[in-house]
Structures are given as structure tokens and as C-alpha cells.
Amino acid sequence: MRFLDLGSERTLKRSLKRVDEFAYQVIRIRKKELSMELEFSEKMKKRSDLLSVFMSLKDDNGDSFSDEFLRDICVNFILAGRDTSSVALAWFFWLLNKNPEVEERVVEELRMIVKERGVGGEDGEMVFRPEEVKKMEYLQAALSEALRLYPSVPVDHKQASEDEVLPDGTVMKKGTRIIYAIYTMGRMESIWGKDCREFKPERWLRDGQFSSESAYKFAAFNGGPRLCLGKDFAYYQMKFVAASILHRYRVKVVDGHLVTPKLALTMYMKHGLKVTLSKRDDETLG
Numbered sequence: 001m002r003f004l005d006l007g008s009e010r011t012l013k014r015s016l017k018r019v020d021e022f023a024y025q026v027i028r029i030r031k032k033e034l035s036m037e038l039e040f041s042e043k044m045k046k047r048s049d050l051l052s053v054f055m056s057l058k059d060d061n062g063d064s065f066s067d068e069f070l071r072d073i074c075v076n077f078i079l080a081g082r083d084t085s086s087v088a089l090a091w092f093f094w095l096l097n098k099n100p101e102v103e104e105r106v107v108e109e110l111r112m113i114v115k116e117r118g119v120g121g122e123d124g125e126m127v128f129r130p131e132e133v134k135k136m137e138y139l140q141a142a143l144s145e146a147l148r149l150y151p152s153v154p155v156d157h158k159q160a161s162e163d164e165v166l167p168d169g170t171v172m173k174k175g176t177r178i179i180y181a182i183y184t185m186g187r188m189e190s191i192w193g194k195d196c197r198e199f200k201p202e203r204w205l206r207d208g209q210f211s212s213e214s215a216y217k218f219a220a221f222n223g224g225p226r227l228c229l230g231k232d233f234a235y236y237q238m239k240f241v242a243a244s245i246l247h248r249y250r251v252k253v254v255d256g257h258l259v260t261p262k263l264a265l266t267m268y269m270k271h272g273l274k275v276t277l278s279k280r281d282d283e284t285l286g
Ligand code: HEM
Pocket: 076, 077, 080, 081, 082, 084, 085, 088, 147, 151, 152, 153, 156, 157, 219, 220, 221, 222, 225, 226, 227, 228, 229, 230, 231, 233, 234
């Protein structure tokens, strides 16, 4: 099919071309903006987004990165960072719906954080500050617990680049492929204990503080040299989004809406998540 340029191969080729064109367009526009900003640089604030940063860097030979390289950076980060975080939030909100006591604790934590701002801290457009997001220990625990049970990447695979012996003695010849099931690891009694099927954010807390687990136990972000590059950013982004929504709204899954995973590279919900939002009353926001 690939050689004949027919069927799904033809569709794939066209789709890849469209994705590339989109990325090249973003790069073109950013280059133009940056060159204009250079002219008025005194007045302009320096950009710190990833693409601008990569554009200002040089490779090992002292040359700027090529457009192809920048395209791959763009596409890679969009693929790695967009659906993984959004899908994790969908499962998180669904789990909160099934565990109202957890939702109550999350909201209580946010209420305390807002209270600490003191008088006049909350105006009409309250936006959580980075130092406040950092303080959301219970929310971080609840998001980790959601990722344990519903990891955005449910199955991952690797290939031995050299002959290798795994810690348990398994011999792997160069080129052997290995699959590890992150979804299954998150639900194994031998790893997480008897309550492994329960949604218990408390298992991530030590004296009320979030305590992370080894990446080889909690593998949702992979481990070792290829650990997810966006892990810290993903937590920040998910905490910020979840906190901003939960502080203002009750999120209720529509009655009868069927929630079931769709097996793909990313663990989407087969039918998405239908919810209704209702404003929390002023007393709750206080
Ligand atoms: C809940 C959110 C996320 C989850 C669960 C997640 C999970 C993962 C996993 C399992 C891998 C390893 C894939 C492999 O073995 O090849 C990975 C790699 C990666 N992730 Fe994430 N990710 C998340 C969010 C993000 C975000 C927001 C970004 C960027 C802004 C990002 C950037 C990357 C990159 C660049 C890699 C490749 C790292 C490498 O191969 O050296 N991820 N992520």
C-alpha cells in the first residue's frame, strides 16, 4: 500500500503533510515576530516559550537549529503534552464524581489557600499564583492517584539497543522488544497493596505533604533516561486547570453517560466525558 500510495497509507501521508505544514507555519510566524521584536527589543519583553527558546539556541556546531528540527520539536511536544494531560483530567473529574469525599477535600484545600491571601485577595477574576499551585498537596495526590488507575499512556514498549540482562535475570538479545503495561502495574496488589483498586489519594501523603513514588513503581511518566520531559509542567498545568474549575464549579457527570476506556496509544474515554457545571455558592467560595 505504501509503495502504491493507496488506502490508509495515502491518508496517513496526507495527514502527516498537513501536520508538517501547520508546524512550519507556526515557525514562520514566530520567526517573523521575533525579528520584529528584535527591532523594538528595548520595549518588548523577552519571550520564554519553548519554540522561541529553541530558536535562540545553537547546535553543537554553533549553527541555529534547522526548520525540520524545530518542526519535530513542535510536533513532538504537541503529541506528547496535549492529549496526555487532557485525558488525565477527564479521568480525574470522573473519579471525583464517584468519590465526593475526595472532591470535598480538594475544594477545602483550595478554600484554605484562597483564605491565606487575606482581605482583598480574591477579586472577580481570581487566578491561582504559582506559589499557591505549589501548595496544593492533596490535589497533587489526587491527580497522581487518578494517573495510577488511569495512566494516560496505558502500555509502552522499548527495544534493546544492545544485549541486556534485566534485574530479574531475563536475558534480552539486541533488538528484542519489550512491552510493559503501565495500566496493569498501577493495579497490582504486589506493588500497591490490598487496596490497589481503590481511589485513595491519601496513599500519596506523608504528614499531609505529597510524597512521590519511584518512577519504577509509578510508571505513568516512564522512568530512567527517557522519563517524561514534561512531568513537572504537566502537574502544574493539571493542578492549575483542576483548581480553577473546582474552586468555582461543581462538575457532575451526566446521568447514564457511559464511561469506558478506548484502547489506543493514549487512554481516551471512548465516548468522552459529558458533564454539567453548576456554580458553587458564595459560602463555599468564601
Ligand atoms: C499527564 C500528562 C503526561 C503523561 C502521563 C506523560 C507520559 C509520558 C510517558 C509515559 C512518556 C514516555 C514515552 C516513551 O516511552 O517513549 C513521555 C515522554 C515524553 N513526554 Fe510526557 N506525559 C505527560 C505530559 C507531558 C507534557 C505536558 C509534555 C510537554 C510539555 C510532555 C513531554 C514529553 C516528552 C518530550 C517526552 C519524550 C521524552 C524522551 O523520550 O526523552 N509530556 N511522557
